Amino acid sequence: MENIEQVKLFSNQIEKIKTEIKKDVVGQEDVLDLVIIAIIAGGNVLLEGVPGVGKTRLVRSLGRALHLPFSRIQFTPDLMPSDITGTNIIEKDAQGKMNVVFQKGPIFANLILGDEINRATPKTQSAMLEVMQEHKVTISNVTYPMAEPFFVLATENPVEQDGTYPLPEAQMDRFMFKLIMEFPSLEELKSIVTLTQVTLEETAEAVIDGETILSMRELAKGVPLVDDVLDYAMNLVTITHPELPNASEVAQKYIKYGASPRAGQALITAAKVRALVNGNYNVSYDDINALAYPVLRHRIKTNYNAINEHLSIDDVIGLLIKENKRLCK
């Protein structure tokens, strides 16, 4: 239920979550903010980072803070879809009668950590599609809905490319954000080492529950959004397409293909949450610009020109934002 107190406590609750997670995760504050935004917005996150930067620990700690069941799936080349979703098995009951029962897979949790998702075969990866988008699993014509809030946080290792299967575009598009976990700074590294010398267990305590998350999600949907900002956001998505007649110069020069409409949806949904997280009650251009990187990063593909000019995807997104500001002035 919406009430003024809930609205005003929104950012406080977010602060509480962050405080608890920071007990277990050192640094990575930007990533933490965006992960929390994605959870409240109902989106999934693809985390990219080298091994050992705290990806798994972040999700574990998040699960504890949110007081939500957590499940970890280590993707390997031999991982089968049924290993994720679960399967029907024949089970003998107490009377010795044989029954076919559904054995739930690790996907049946609120928080899923898909570790090194790009190591699984496309067949297995595709098993994630339905559940990520529709929050349900269909096995033997029986559909099993996921418990809400349902959140998938997948990781991939950008270094080791041998024996990996790049995620198909359709699956990539189902991630709201793609976040980059940078290697920690020296100070952060020292803190990590110091912290893990005491205990390897997460210490974060539950400060919020799933129901609250869902009510926060509902609340965020009502954040006011003026037409100018909406136009700005949609224009930003549109100008990523080099094939459109009014394509931006940046897109024509550096982009191979542009973002899907889901990018626009993700941008606005996440921007509303971000506004509330930052204590604002309306979406601003800053929200759109800040979220443009995680939203568009995995949805647009740069061409050879960008590679040739040593422009990263974030550089190209920066150029797009600059051009969009000029166009929408």
Place this chain on the structure above:
Amino acid sequence: MTESISKFKKKILIEVGIKSLFISIFSAIMITSFVLLICKLNGIDLPVYVYCLISFGISLLGTISFYFILKPNDKKIAKRLDQQLELNQKVQTMIDYQDDKSLLAQVQREDTSNRLNTISVKNMKMKFHWALFILPLLAIALLIPSLLIPLNAAPVVTPPEEPTYELDNETILAIRKLIEEVQGRALDEHVKQAYVLELELLITRLGADGVKESQIEGIVKTTIVNENNICKQNTSYQAVAEILKQSEQTAIKSIANAMVKANTEQVDYAFENLRLSLQKTERDEELDSILMAVRKDIGMALKQSEVNQEGELVKSLISFADALSNCIGKGKNTTNTSFNAAMVEVDAAMEKEELIVVTANDIELELRKIFSISGESNDPEDPSKPGSSDVNKEDVNNNQGGFGGNETLYGSDDAFFDPEKGTVKYGDVIKDYHSEIVNMILDGTIPEDKQAYFEEYFEILYGKQTEEE
């Protein structure tokens, strides 16, 4: 909610007013400079107040117009506040969702209002309009050359100051001489005084201060006209001639034609013709009928006309007609005696009138000569006046019986036949002329030394046969 932006709105509207005023003033300067430039290039020198009025009018209208053009609505004000005060689209959202009753919209409005209340209106800086930079430059660019360029007026041709006429002694002496000459003539005293007075007046007019040389001709012509008017007022020969012209008798018509020239000699000739025609009658009845006709055409016509009956010429002619009528039934001799007696009176009257006319003409000729004025007479209706027709009376007098310049034969009003202008063919009247000339030769009217001339003339026209006839 809108109250929270009212202080900013007020400032923005004042700013718009100031901008409108400046834009209008610069526009006014620019347009006025342009008008000034165009006027100067075209040599139009408008008074300064016109430019002031143009400037004021444009400034006034421009301020009002630009105010309403530049005046922003609430959305634009909100956008500007968000930009300048870095409010992250809070104000825009507040305006857009001002009627939204959702919880978040209410919280957003409240939050924005609180933020706006904490911000001083001084934090909002003035936003300059591009016209405020461009218009002053254009205004200066137009104003400077328009002020510096001289008026391209067509050079005003100042007519040279007209010299003032100075009446010299020579002119005065010439006029005085003319006055003396007029005074020496045997005119009636009142006529003489009138002529002299007019000439004295001329000297006075010419000697007046400030008389320009160009005015001299006008002054002299006025005098000539006045002299001619004096002449007309004191003569009646023209009016009499007009009446006599209506007669059906050739002799009376000849008298009229001679009289209109104011030439006594010609009039005498004409009367002599009448006398001869009376003498040539073979019967008394014929004589009486002519006398009655003369009585009717001269006496009765003059008495019944509007001609001044007191004029000496009119009186003498009426006496002449009465004297002839008294001769009816008394024969040729009595008629001849009475005719001659009556003619004395007519002659005297005619001579008086001729002298008046001649004096006026002499005055005119002399004045024209003194002041070197040529051209037409001021009395074109009067054929006796110099320059009034193709014949100069003086020239004619010097060439008695000769022909005039173009069309008029002296002593007659008969025109030479002109196929384009004439109405009577010469051939139709030549026989009458011939018989008249033969009579005049026979009775000795034409002197013997001139007779050969006439005979030769008609011999050329008719040959020897005419003489035989």
